[in-house]
Amino acid sequence: MSSPGTFTPAEAVELAVVERSGFVESRHIGSAVVLSPDGTVAQRFGSPDAPVFPRSSLKPFQALAVLNAGVPLRDEHAALATASHAGTSRHVSVVRAMLASAALSEDALQCPADWPSDRRARDEVVAAGLGPSRVAMNCSGKHAAMLLACVANGWPVDSYLDAAHPMQAAVRDTVERLTGERPAATAVDGCGAPVLAIGLTALARGIQKIATSSLSSPFALYRNAAIIVDAVRRHPWALDGVGRDNTVVIERLGVFAKGGAEGVMVMTAPDGTTVTSKTLDGSSRAATVVALALLVDAGALEASAVDEVVPELHLDVLGGGAPVGRIRSVVGR
Numbered sequence: 001m002s003s004p005g006t007f008t009p010a011e012a013v014e015l016a017v018v019e020r021s022g023f024v025e026s027r028h029i030g031s032a033v034v035l036s037p038d039g040t041v042a043q044r045f046g047s048p049d050a051p052v053f054p055r056s057s058l059k060p061f062q063a064l065a066v067l068n069a070g071v072p073l074r075d076e077h078a079a080l081a082t083a084s085h086a087g088t089s090r091h092v093s094v095v096r097a098m099l100a101s102a103a104l105s106e107d108a109l110q111c112p113a114d115w116p117s118d119r120r121a122r123d124e125v126v127a128a129g130l131g132p133s134r135v136a137m138n139c140s141g142k143h144a145a146m147l148l149a150c151v152a153n154g155w156p157v158d159s160y161l162d163a164a165h166p167m168q169a170a171v172r173d174t175v176e177r178l179t180g181e182r183p184a185a186t187a188v189d190g191c192g193a194p195v196l197a198i199g200l201t202a203l204a205r206g207i208q209k210i211a212t213s214s215l216s217s218p219f220a221l222y223r224n225a226a227i228i229v230d231a232v233r234r235h236p237w238a239l240d241g242v243g244r245d246n247t248v249v250i251e252r253l254g255v256f257a258k259g260g261a262e263g264v265m266v267m268t269a270p271d272g273t274t275v276t277s278k279t280l281d282g283s284s285r286a287a288t289v290v291a292l293a294l295l296v297d298a299g300a301l302e303a304s305a306v307d308e309v310v311p312e313l314h315l316d317v318l319g320g321g322a323p324v325g326r327i328r329s330v331v332g333r
Contacts, residue, residue: 004185006197007031007050015045015279016286020317020327022076028286030263030279032331034310037212037272041194042298044201045331046276051197052278053135056084058195060143060228061178062209063292065170065226067224078231080141080240086241087116089124089135090293093236095135098144101150103186109134110161111143139191141238146193147295163194172196177221178206203266204276211256211268219262229256245288245313252309253301261288267291273300288313288326293332303333 009029017291018026031046055159063081067073073081076094084092092172099106114137116122135138143160146167150157155166162168163186173292175196176227183196232239232251240246246257249267257267265287275291289310295301317325 006052006278007047009045009048009280012280013046014330015290016329016331017275017328018317019326020319023183023325028263028279028281029285030277030281031200032275032277033292034200034206034298035201035208035274036298037300039205039208040190041201042273043294047202047203048276052129052203052264053185053187053189053195053260053262054203054264054266055189055195055258055262057203057207057258057264057266057276058175059083059139060225060258061175061192061206061265062142062171063145064172064178064210064221064225065167066145066149067138067227068221069147069167069170070152070175071145072232073145073148074227075231076235077145078228079235081145082228082247083141083239084119084138084233084259085141085238085245086121087114087138088118088206088241091141091238091241092116094137094194095140095144096263098141098148102148104134104144104147104151104157106135108147108157109137109140109143111137111139111193113137125174137191139193140190141147142193143191161192161194164279168194175206178209179203180205201277201280204274207256207258207266207276208268208272208274211274212272232256243312248309248312249288249292252312253292253305255295255301257288257291259284263287265291267295268293269295269298269300271300273298285315286329289315289327290331293329295332297332 012029033048091242113132179202181202185197189195215221236250262282316323
């Protein structure tokens with residue numbers, strides 16, 4: 001008996017290819033959807049209504065649930081709550097400050113201990129004779145934010161990852177309110193937090209609402225969403241890391257972007273046009289360029305501006321240490 005799951009290869013379309021010396025050696029298939037600024041579906045590829053686990057692309061919703069629970073996250077703290085960070089000393093210091101604001105220690109974090117994903121930061125940890133730590137794990141900002149919500153509301157801090165915990169119920173409510181869809185499944189994400197399965201179209205609706213929210217909205221939900229997006233745009237290093245894809249496109253193109261594991265990407269252009277995509281094989285290497293190509297095709301980004309950024313996205317295929325090809329989108333422009 002087969003397990004429930006996402007869309008199948010027969011329901012997917014080709015999203016990107018990997019070329020080496022003019023020969024296509026790999027193909028990435030998946031699904032994607034483009035929403036116009038008014039929220040209508042402009043383009044569909046594959047099966048965008050099939051449920052997927054957004055993985056870390058769910059973090060904007062999780063961070064929003066924390067603010068809705070009464071935690072006044074601002075600036076770098078709000079950006080780190082949404083982050084899959086690189087574990088640099090700058091990232092770690094912000095997470096520690098978040099925990100200290102509620103008199104919590106790193107021991108309260110229930111994400112796994114990990115090495116920094118940033119190579120230099122990892123070398124610094126090794127040179128100091130230290131090892132993996134929970135605070136260096138890329139989801140530690142999200143976990144710290146959830147703990148702040150627990151302290152602020154008197155919720156248990158030792159069970160905050162339980163799917164029945166008030167914190168996780170708040171996340172589910174936020175997802176359902178913004179996407180208009182009830183999750184098809186709940187699983188345990190890599191960091192230990194619950195992750196909810198929803199369709200790419202529903203995910204796009206929710207992300208678009210978050211990314212286009214206003215600080216002057218009469219509704220607290222959207223004011224809080226605007227706080228998160230403003231924090232990410234003013235501190236893009238916090239969401240990912242200097243020179244990493246999400247940070248680069250936020251800095252250079254003004255988009256709101258958040259990648260997730262297993263080939264998920266959400267991206268909203270300044271005009272509100274929104275793309276969500278999922279690569280079926282789980283590879284994330286083409287996720288950013290596919291989203292950018294679809295935003296260019298929709299007229300939401302200038303091709304010339306994207307072309308200037310592409311060299312910073314590590315898309316070159318190397319041979320003998322020199323570029324001999326590129327990862328490129330086959331959808332969009």
